[in-house]
Amino acid sequence: MTAAALAGCGQSAKSRTPDVSQLPLVQGATVVTQVRECDKGANAFCAIELVVADRRYKTSDDLLLSEHHQLLSHGWSGAGGDTGNERAADSPGHKLRLTYATATGDLQGVELGQIKRPGKIWIALSHTLFDQVPALSMMLEVGNS
Secondary structure, eight states: OHHHHHHTOOHHHHTTOOOGGGSOOOTTOEEEEEEEEEEOSTTOEEEEEEEEEOTTSSSHHHHHHHHHHHHHHTTOEEEEOSSTTOEEEEOGGGOEEEEEEEHHHHHHHHHTTSOOOOHHHHHHHHHHHHTTOOEEEEEEEEOOO
């Protein structure tokens, strides 16, 4: 399914693909994996799904709270996520939208059929849980500006 979605990314989708470097991650957090997912519809766009981990935190909830504060300190505004386990934030000017959750919260959403994630993402999330590494699942999209 990922290959079919990526095949749909044309020129217009490239201009509507966010750049992970624009995401203010907490200092020391690392991107474990990332996947570009595209919608080839009339308003083609691509999103970047990623798993972020940071062993300096005791729990994924602590990492989530720090990331939330990091976003707010960079002018992002808090918003509701798609599920009860998710948070969301909009960048200044609403150019980008980030949806994020703890690894456990995201995997629960996948298991309950509330959300879908590429295999590479849910496998990476599972590994962070088994390895007891605090981690977040994130999806970065172009905003409504």
